Amino acid sequence: MSGFIIFALYLVAFFGSYLVLSRLLSKYFQREGFNSLKTVTFGDESAVKANRIASIISVATVFWLWVAFTNSAIPLPKLPGPFQGDATFTYTATLEDGTSDDATVTVRVYREDIQQTVDAEGNPGREPDAPEVEPGDGFAKNDTLTAARYSFKVLNVWSNDEVSKKGGSTVTAINGIPIAPGEKIDIPEGTVGLTDKGTPTFAPATGLRMARLYLPAPEVVMERFIRLNKEGYQGFTLWEHTWKSVSRVLWGFLLGSLIGIPLGYAMGLTNWSRGWFDPIVEFMRPVPPLALIPLMIIWFGIGEVSKVILLFLAALWIMIIAARSGVSGVAIAKVHAAYSLGASKWQILSKVIVPNSLPEIFTGARVAMGVCWGTVVAAELVAAEVGLGKMIVVASKFQLTDIVLVGIILIGVIGFLIDVGVRALETWLVPWKGKV
Amino acid sequence: MSELLIDNVSMRFELPNGGHVQALQNVSLDIKSGELMSVLGPSGCGKTTLLNIVAGFLAPTEGNIILNDKKVIGPSADRGMVFQQGALFEWMTVRENVSFGPDMKGVSRAESKENVEHLLEVVGLGDFKEKAIYELSGGMQQRVALARCLANDPDVILMDEPLGALDALTREKMQGLVLDLWRETGKTIILITHSVEEALLLGERLLVMAPRPGRVHKEYRLPFADLGVGNDLREVKKHKDYASTREEILEMIWSMEEEIMGRTEDAS
Ligand SMILES: Nc1ncnc2c1ncn2[C@@H]1O[C@H](COP(=O)(O)OP(=O)(O)OP(=O)(O)O)[C@@H](O)[C@H]1O
Ligand SMILES: [Mg+2]
Numbered sequence: 201m202s203g204f205i206i207f208a209l210y211l212v213a214f215f216g217s218y219l220v221l222s223r224l225l226s227k228y229f230q231r232e233g234f235n236s237l238k239t240v241t242f243g244d245e246s247a248v249k250a251n252r253i254a255s256i257i258s259v260a261t262v263f264w265l266w267v268a269f270t271n272s273a274i275p276l277p278k279l280p281g282p283f284q285g286d287a288t289f290t291y292t293a294t295l296e297d298g299t300s301d302d303a304t305v306t307v308r309v310y311r312e313d314i315q316q317t318v319d320a321e322g323n324p325g326r327e328p329d330a331p332e333v334e335p336g337d338g339f340a341k342n343d344t345l346t347a348a349r350y351s352f353k354v355l356n357v358w359s360n361d362e363v364s365k366k367g368g369s370t371v372t373a374i375n376g377i378p379i380a381p382g383e384k385i386d387i388p389e390g391t392v393g394l395t396d397k398g399t400p401t402f403a404p405a406t407g408l409r410m411a412r413l414y415l416p417a418p419e420v421v422m423e424r425f426i427r428l429n430k431e432g433y434q435g436f437t438l439w440e441h442t443w444k445s446v447s448r449v450l451w452g453f454l455l456g457s458l459i460g461i462p463l464g465y466a467m468g469l470t471n472w473s474r475g476w477f478d479p480i481v482e483f484m485r486p487v488p489p490l491a492l493i494p495l496m497i498i499w500f501g502i503g504e505v506s507k508v509i510l511l512f513l514a515a516l517w518i519m520i521i522a523a524r525s526g527v528s529g530v531a532i533a534k535v536h537a538a539y540s541l542g543a544s545k546w547q548i549l550s551k552v553i554v555p556n557s558l559p560e561i562f563t564g565a566r567v568a569m570g571v572c573w574g575t576v577v578a579a580e581l582v583a584a585e586v587g588l589g590k591m592i593v594v595a596s597k598f599q600l601t602d603i604v605l606v607g608i609i610l611i612g613v614i615g616f617l618i619d620v621g622v623r624a625l626e627t628w629l630v631p632w633k634g635k636v
Numbered sequence: 637m638s639e640l641l642i643d644n645v646s647m648r649f650e651l652p653n654g655g656h657v658q659a660l661q662n663v664s665l666d667i668k669s670g671e672l673m674s675v676l677g678p679s680g681c682g683k684t685t686l687l688n689i690v691a692g693f694l695a696p697t698e699g700n701i702i703l704n705d706k707k708v709i710g711p712s713a714d715r716g717m718v719f720q721q722g723a724l725f726e727w728m729t730v731r732e733n734v735s736f737g738p739d740m741k742g743v744s745r746a747e748s749k750e751n752v753e754h755l756l757e758v759v760g761l762g763d764f765k766e767k768a769i770y771e772l773s774g775g776m777q778q779r780v781a782l783a784r785c786l787a788n789d790p791d792v793i794l795m796d797e798p799l800g801a802l803d804a805l806t807r808e809k810m811q812g813l814v815l816d817l818w819r820e821t822g823k824t825i826i827l828i829t830h831s832v833e834e835a836l837l838l839g840e841r842l843l844v845m846a847p848r849p850g851r852v853h854k855e856y857r858l859p860f861a862d863l864g865v866g867n868d869l870r871e872v873k874k875h876k877d878y879a880s881t882r883e884e885i886l887e888m889i890w891s892m893e894e895e896i897m898g899r900t901e902d903a904s
Contacts, residue, residue, distance in 0.1 A: 533723040536693050541737040541788050542713030551736075555727040632726035635770040 202408055205279070206265055213261040221253060228253070263418065269410050271311075272417030279408040282349040284309050286331060287389030291357055291400055292373035293340040300372065301338035305345060305355065306331045309389070309404040312348040313412040339363050345402060350411045352403045354395065370398055416602040421609070424602040433603065434594055436586045442610060445580065445587045448504070449572045449618075452511020456568060460516045461561065464523025465553070481520055489514035489575040493582050502583040507576065514575045515568040522564020526557025559633040562626040569622055573615045640667040640690070640792055640824060645699035647685050647850075659685040660696070661849035667841075669791075672818050672825045674839030676832060676885065678893045682850025683828045687794050690826065691717050703792065713737065716790035718781050718798045724769045730756070730780055731765040737788030748787070755783040759813065775806035779813070786817065795827040799834065811837055812869055832885050836860055836878065837869055844885060846892055854888065856881070 222229040229251075267276045287307045294300040311317065314325040330344040339362040347353045363369040372378060374385045374392045384393035390404040412420065428438040436444075466473035467481075492510055500506035530553055538548045580589025588607050595603035626633065647660040659682040667673055675683050688694040690701055692711040701708035703715070716737075717723075724733055732739075734755060738748035756762055759779035769777060778798055785793055798814075799807045811834060818825055829835050835842050837860050846853035858881070863872045872878065 531722050533719045534725065536688075536691070536711065537717060537719060537723040537784075538736070538740075539693070539711035540691055540713065540715055540717045540790075540794075541740060541784070543736075543740045547740050551740075552725065555725070558727070630727075632768060632770050635726075 202269060202410070205408065206269065209265060209268070210261065213257070213264075217257045217261075218254070221257075225253070266415070266418055269408070270415050270417040270420075271409055271412070273419055274417070281407045281409050282309075282411075283389045283405040283407070284311065284349060285389075287387070287404075289375050289387055289392050289402075291340070291371050292376070293357070293361065293363070293369045294372045295339070295363055296368040299339075301340040303336055303338065303340035303342050303357070303361070304333070305343045305357065305400070305402070306333050307345045307347055307353075307389070307402055307404070309347050309349055312350050314348075316412070335360065340369070347402060347404055349404055350406050353401065355400050355402060357400055365398070371400055374400070413599055413601055416605060421602050421605045424600075425606045428603065428606060433591050434586075438591075438606075438610075441586055441588050441591045442614065445576050445589065445611075446614060448507045448511055448576050448587070449569070451508045452576070453515045453565075453568055453572050455508070455512040456515025456572075457519045457565070459512075460519030461523040464520040465527055465549075465557075467520065468524045468527025468557075469549075469553075477520070481517055484513075485517045485521065489571065490578050493579050496579070497583055502585065507579055507584070507587075510579055511572045511576055514571050518564050518568040518571065519561070522560050522567075523557060526560030527553055529560060530556045558630045559626075562622065562630055562633070566619060566622050566626075569618050570615065573611075573618060577611055639669055639704065641665075641700075641702040642667070642686075642690065643700045643702060645686070645689060645696045645701065647682065647689060647694065648697045658849035660689075661851050663699075663850070663852055665843070665852070667792075667824060667826070669824055670822045671841055672827070672839060673841040673843060674827045674829055674835040675843045675845060676829065676835045676889065677843075677845030677850075677853070678847055678889055678896060679830075680896070681845045681847035681892075683845060684796055685850065686845075687717075687796050687826065687828055690792070691715050691794050713741070713788055714791045716785035716788055716793050718778075718785050718793065718795040720797045720800050721774070721777070724777055724780055724784070726769045729766050729768060730761060730772070733769065733780055734783045734787045736784060752783075752787055755787050758817070759783045775802050775810065778802065778810060782813070782817070786821065790823070792824045792826065795825065797828055797830060800830060807834075808869055814838060832882055832889070833873075836882055836885070837872060842885075844888060847896060853892075856885075 264276055266272075267274045268278045270278075271281055272278070285308075287309065288304050289307075290302050290304050292300050292302050308328055308331050310328050311325070314327060317325040319325060327348075328346060330346050333342045333344055335341040340357070341360040341362070343355065343357050343360065345353060345355050357371065358364045358369055361369060371394060375387060377385055379385055379394055381394045381398040382396050384391050388405070390402060393401045393403075395401060416424075425438075432438060433441065463473075463477060467477050468474075489510060492513060496506040496510045500509060534552055534556065535548060538552045543551065576587070577589040577592075580587035581593045584590040588611055592604050592607035595601075595607070642663055642665040645660055645663045646658070649657045649659055651657065663682075663686060675686070677683055685694065689696050690708070692701075692708050692715065708715075725736065728736070731752060735745060735748050735752045738752070739745070753762070753765070756765055759782055761776060761779055761783070764772065764776065769780070772780065778801075781798070795814075799810050802810060814825075814827075815838060817823075827835075827838055829838075836858060839856070839858055839860075840862065842856040842858055843852060844854045844856075845851065860872050860875065860878065863875065
């Protein structure tokens with residue numbers, strides 16, 4: 201249900217903001233002159249440029265959807281929330297001889313995350329006391345109940361009655377509406393029902409927002425992030441968790457490149473090496489690094505060594521193949537030109553083949569970095585002492601979804617920064633890429 | 637003096653499917669020092685193959701290349717090559733490209749500097765020394781290629797359609813440049829071209845090749861190259877023999893092309 205609403209809202213935001221903005225900012229949206237014709241050649245990379253307004257709205261939309269589906273304190277339009285506060289309903293108890301009596305149940309519905317909140321004095325929140333009610337007259341007495349939002353409660357209404365369930369008292373109506381065991385009745389504050397054995401149940405209305413356990417509000421995640429920065433998690437600071445993951449990736453990638461690039465060159469330059477390494481590379485290339493995690497743990501334990509070796513293997517094949525195709529891709533005319541300019545084999549290797557392979561190597565490096573980053577998190581999820589993946593998996597065991605989200609956001613941001621970094625290095629070192 | 641002898645060279649490519657292509661058959665030529673020879677011929681007649689053999693990139697199946705009384709056994713700095721395109725080093729600046737040859741020989745940059753800068757001036761790229769290759773136009777890139785070849789001071793310059801990718805105007809300017817450089821440096825030049833005009837204007841000697849198997853069809857001695865040095869090439873085109881020679885050669889190549897088209901492909 202929520203899924204469809206999210207999807208529908210997202211579509212509305214996508215088309216709606218386009219329609220609105222293209223009217224309002226028609227200048228900015230207009231393609232002029234030859235540029236307007238350029239889209240005729242579909243797929244022409246240079247004809248399509250990211251509309252930055254769209255990017256900003258896109259991020260804002262995701263943020264808003266996040267707020268809208270949580271019990272966030274951020275003042276943005278939200279979906280109907282869960283019921284909170286006091287609600288009452290009456291039940292009618294009927295005895296075997298046909299006499300009946302009404303009594304009221306007062307339910308106090310409180311925040312499900314009350315213990316995680318802090319009041320103005322810094323005290324953690326507590327579950328509220330049950331409301332005080334008069335017992336009332338008749339054989340059925342008024343009851344009270346406390347229930348957390350999103351919860352489901354079974355209420356023994358007979359506990360204070362003069363005639364117990366065993367004594368023949370059954371609930372036959374809720375708010376005057378007849379009800380049989382197994383049935384339910386909706387009231388504005390929730391759903392009242394009877395179990396198959398006839399005991400009343402109450403579930404407060406949930407609305408369409410998600411409980412904190414499933415999706416904490418943005419400000420909750422932010423608070424958690426700040427707290428993690430101060431207090432750390434599982435004996436390590438947030439920075440240590442992050443840096444450990446990053447440094448594993450860097451080590452694995454560095455070793456993979458250090459071994460992989462020369463191997464790739466050798467494979468591109470000599471028949472023997474090509475023949476020798478071909479079977480290994482072709483065999484290992486399609487094996488996802490994740491599949492090696494169990495073996496690495498068996499062989500090297502759960503410490504640094506096993507992680508670095510895993511990432512080394514993840515990067516190795518990619519870098520070998522990148523270097524190999526970088527060498528094979530050299531235009532024969534360049535090699536010929538260098539020869540007839542008097543270059544020796546060694547000079548051709550260092551002055552022509554290596555620089556010529558740089559664009560391919562950078563492409564490989566970007567892929568390898570991405571794969572390593574994904575692999576390290578997965579490896580930490582499986583087994584580790586420290587790292588972002590480890591943080592996430594421990595937090596998920598304690599159902600601390602906010603920490604899980606902090607971890608996921610950090611992983612995304614760092615992965616993005618790594619790619620930006622490699623790309624910046626690329627434009628600096630290989631300025632001719634894509635221009636010849 | 638440097639004399640280039642192409643001695644009864646044959647080249648046969650074995651094809652993976654078991655057949656073969658006779659790209660050259662018994663080609664013999666004697667090219668004097670300082671000669672400028674242009675080579676014409678229908679597509680596929682073995683021009684590039686011949687040039688690659690002279691450069692030492694390919695070993696002929698029969699025959700020898702002899703330069704300065706020494707048998708050619710591979711590429712070396714005494715034979716420079718100017719390619720049609722794509723042979724410049726994008727990771728180097730214009731200056732670094734041109735000084736590549738001297739650098740490889742271990743000549744210090746300081747020593748080669750003067751000559752490199754002079755050559756860049758000669759080809760009109762004095763203001764583009766520190767530019768990257770991808771920042772240059774096609775014509776400028778070909779001038780870099782020419783300067784790079786000259787900086788290495790080879791005995792023989794081999795050019796495979798060096799101006800093929802240029803527009804008509806740039807091409808004409810470059811033709812003038814080639815002629816002037818030829819006269820100034822006195823190098824032996826072999827120039828392959830698809831343009832009959834270019835072959836006539838630049839060739840002191842003109843070789844027409846015939847295909848299947850690739851062989852020398854006819855040779856001309858022409859006066860236009862000498863006339864063209866230091867002159868407007870358009871004037872040369874008005875020379876009384878120019879038009880008639882051009883027609884004759886065009887006719888010849890056309891009939892050869894037609895023959896190829898008419899004949900079914902046979903790889904035996
Ligand atoms: N490496 C090779 N393997 C097999 N056949 C080849 C090879 N190189 C050239 N050939 C064949 O040899 C013949 C001559 O080729 P070549 O490239 O020398 O022709 P060309 O005269 O330079 O043609 P163009 O004017 O189109 O450049 C062609 O039939 C070609 O198919
Ligand atoms: Mg050719």
